[in-house]
Amino acid sequence: MVEVHICTRSNKGGNKLVTQGWIANVVTDKLKSDGDVSPYELRNWIMKTYNVDMPYLKVFKGKEQAYTDLGVVAGCHSYIGLDAWHLKVKFNGVLVAATGIDDNNSIFLIAYCVLELEHQMVLLSHQTCILVISSDMQKGLELAIMNVYPNVEHREFIRHLYSNFKKHFRGDFFNTKLWAAVKTYCPSEHGRLLKEISDKNEDAISYLNTNHKKLWSRSRLGTTSKCDYITNNVLETFNSWIAKLRYKPVLDLLDAIREKIMKWFDKKRSLVNTWNGLLVPFAKNHLNDIAKNLGEYEVTRSYENQAEVKYKGTRREVNLDERKCSCRVWQVQGRPCVHAATFIAFIRDANWEKYVDPYFTIDKFKSAYAFQIAPMHGLDQWVQKKMGRKYIRLLSNAHPDDTSVHDVETIQNRMAIWEF
Template sequence: MYRMDPNSCYVLKIRLLGNPKKARKEPMCFYFEKVIDFDLTNYEDLVESIIVQYQPRYLEVVHVHYYDEVLKTFLEIKSDQELMYMFEKHAKSKMVQMFIVYWEPSEPYEPIIEYYSDVHIQPKNNIDQDDDSYLRNPIPENEHVGIDEENMYLKEEPKALNMVLFPDKEKDQDYVADGESEDESEDGSEDESKDESEDETEVEEDDELHEVNHAPNIEYDKDDPPMTEGFIYPNMKEFKLALSQHAIKHEFEYNTEKSAPCRFRGYCKRRDEDNCPWRIHASTTDDLCTVVVKKNPFGHDCSSARRKKKVKNATKYWICEKVKDWLIEDATLGAKELRKKLKEHHKVKINYKRVYMGKLLALKQLYGDWDISFDNLYRFKAQVESCCPGSIVQIDHHTINGKIRFRRIFVAMKPCIEGFLSGCRPYLAIDSTFLTGRFKGQLASATAVDGHNWMYPVSFGVFDSETNENWIWFMQLLRQAIGSPNGLAICTDDGQAVMTGVKEVFPEAEHRECMFHLVTNFKKKFHGKVFDDHLWVVAYSWNPYLFDKHWVAMETTKPAATAYIRKWHNRLWSRSQFSTICKVDYVTNNLAESFNNWIKHHKSLNLDDLFDKARQLIMILWNRRRKVAKELDGLILPHIIKKLNAMTRELNLEVVESSEEVAEVTALGGSGFRFVVNLQEGTCSCRQWQVSGHPCKHALAFITSLSNAHIRHYVDLYFSVDKYRAAYAQLIPAMSDKTQWPKSNHGFFMHPPLLKATAGRRKTERYKGCGEKKRKSGQHLCPICKEYGHHWHKCKKGNPEDIWTYECIEEPPKKRTKTTKTAELSIVPCEDGVPTRICFPPSKSLKNTNKKGKGGKSESVRSRDQEPAQNIRSQFPSSFLCTAMKQMFL
């Protein structure tokens, strides 16, 4: 047995932190110690030994840090050299404080370190209902959608604007609706009313600040503008902003004695209290524009005004100038975050409402007036139709109380339409995402996929809410744009409105349902290991045999669960029943979600700016992908051939030829399944080749066994270089800014839509589903014994007198009464001739429903009634049964 050398042994006190963005039932932080011999340890082995015990999630990067007691900070370890340097620093103490974090990649192109372990992790028998690992997609890489992957061909860095690679930032959660009062600051204190001088100043400023005069370009320090006598400013507006900044910088306040377009006089606010002699006088020169400081003879003798609750000189115009650069970088910044930034940079605490008003003023100057942005959509329509003939821009409006108001809009660029029809597979992912600006509407989109599996926007639009009427209107315009291509497949979520729109407008299309949304709804009602083992496998099954096999396994264990799916999720969601025309094998709607994520940083813009930004992003995407097309040659896209060549290695398959074009392919050493491959027809009995469009492993085994066969000849032409070039053949035209758009002669002014009043503050982030990221879970603190894990009425360590006192003050919670619920076992039979309905195997629970015994009960019901309750309990461990299941079985 090996014994460690005490001179080379170190004790590692490790604190491991999981990704805080991932919901976990277990504690987020783990503490443990590890004794190692630094002579026999390297960086990779150390990390491997840790992740075997604490597995990271999919695509998570391992970051290793240690605490440097000299520098009083954490340093990161990325190599063996840095690890040895850490040991040298702690040679005396022989003890190291380490900090390990599992995190997603922080940089857009940071390589992901993947660790492979031979240790097989056994699944838990007791699955907790709130654990987001339950029913998680086992192979999410099959649903990959590319957005910024052109660098595999191009050497240059991407130049897209505000891509989805940026981490999530705090959204604007502080929007105030029209007429809603927000006189309270963040800490709950009421906003102080303005004094007369400030009111007078701002009223006069309001008229002046919008004047545009010719002014010389004068450079000075914007953070500390000089106020010496004789200094010149371009105009009165800039002088007043500079004076506000000067007062905030030097921590004093001033009152306005005279404010006019041609002169300004002010004095220190504490002139009477502290006898401060400071005063200033400025006036315009002969050109009636340039302002010169005439008098500023004295300094300040008063105390600092920085720590006051209300800084008078930080007006909304001053705030507007300071936050404008931040809003250019990220227009979704809220007043709460801007308030923090102003405090960090200028050391002043400003009232929340004033920051919000300054933000609105800055957004108005940057992106225009919100009230006219909707009428400006007609100018956007005219510009698009003139620059890109054949594009569809449809605007709908309605009249409310005598005013014509915006209702909805649809946009489909001509290059996107033609590229989809000539170069993409006939597949569309349709979804909508909420807007985060002042208008809380829905941004709908129809997204396709090219030969690289890259996102391909086809059309997008905005309406107020997801209703049947809005979705049918959107689908009708979409059909007008693309028609009805042969083999069209449309994937949506389980929303009733969007499903109705597809059914009404595209009845002949193959209607697929997102498996992720199905699982999200399913796990709210049913729970059990059998679903974790079989539900996703059913979706990813290529042929009906495997579908039936795993479906029956679930139905045997829990007939009510499969009956629920038959009734409420009878659209297509399994590969075994996908058509073989569109050559897309996605079972989730990740394609539409990728578009939503791609555009999310611009959803707070005015609609005219939002649509112009979306057009610009598509233009950038088309330009880069046209460059990629110029680099390609050959028949099939290189990355497809590279992927298929990798699949041909280490195939443990036996090929028995029936002819030159047909063979039997058998798996060796495993299941022994045998499949029939026909190269002439391009089919395999596993159906993967027909559904996906490129050869499966059985076909690859047969192809590579032939001397004169090449893989590229057996890949569907949807993945060809010519199809890819055709998809991006037409240019997305460049457009001027909106001030230069042509005027529209639509004959009326379109007013903004009426904003719906809602209770509470407006939300800018949607509510999370049961399978998505949640907040951290914590333990309850007992107020009597001060220990975690129980409530006061169950405390066993506390003083009985304290418990009795609590019982007198507040009663213990009442026990919930159980209500009996009957499981819904009705099944909707499949409709003949409708390709959008999924076909389930015959339900065993219905075979005996017509066989009636004595007493009028069917044999299946009678046998279930007579079965002892203990036998039913034994089939389902009570540790993982949810409340509904306990009521059903217990």
């Protein structure tokens, strides 16, 4: 060699230039199209495609990173709602779903599976993102959530809390004050409302502190997910979405949901092509609505991008550089509050879009629905794998030796594990 030699040296440790990040990048599309591929198969595929050999552990870590990169952060809020629904078929079982919220404030199905009644667990991979999990805190779900995600922000659905609370404390006073304490973003206002409830009945606050320790007020929500959901509306939407499908056999149910997701993603990808500008319609409409009727607000400017905004005896501090308002609405929602909007209008800044969190951009929305759900051939072309009778019994709820309850061969043909 006359020229400078810059090739890497081959050794037993593999090519050192092949990093975990590189592996994650090259296997992402394969995982999207082929589903869950084992590290061993990925290693052989990389060797055949790129002529590069590497240790098994490095491939394993690269695959895990690829799954993490495909997570929630790609194009949705880092918010997950969890719930379970009993299936309306003779095989029993529970449909468990994890739903998120896309940047246009619409439901986004993250994962779903069918479990046996006694195994209601959260089947979600560990994520490195800052995560918010919300559920009705069923006994099985609460235990699984705390074990899998001990350090994330745990929210409780307010309707679940309220339905329990009103059994012990009735009346318009408790109803009004509790919902006001739920909806306020300001910690001091939340504390004041709880004190009024306590003055009326100390047992009400003791009950909340003992039985509802998760986050249920917007005043206590974090500011990372830019989502202020404290209701189960997202999950109820999914429930109504698949209501008619819950009467189908398990395989038909799962396949029908898969088809609905394919149609949903295709609809979203077509819809986004009709949008213009930087922000999604949800954020644009918010800015248009909040810009109305600002005349009653008074701005006292203290510095270039800092001010006090007064309205009917209240006063809030606004800092445009830090995207903060003392009401906390801007920090929690990721969109300017009415006080911030008043100050922006006061300084005559026409570029309101720069004050909206990147969560609400069209580019982020596109990345959420860029994930491809691979088409699948019909059931008649699936390859059946044998299964033991014990598993059939669990699915059919029949005794293993009682063939009169359900025809075992029929169940085995219908409910077998399929490889595709």
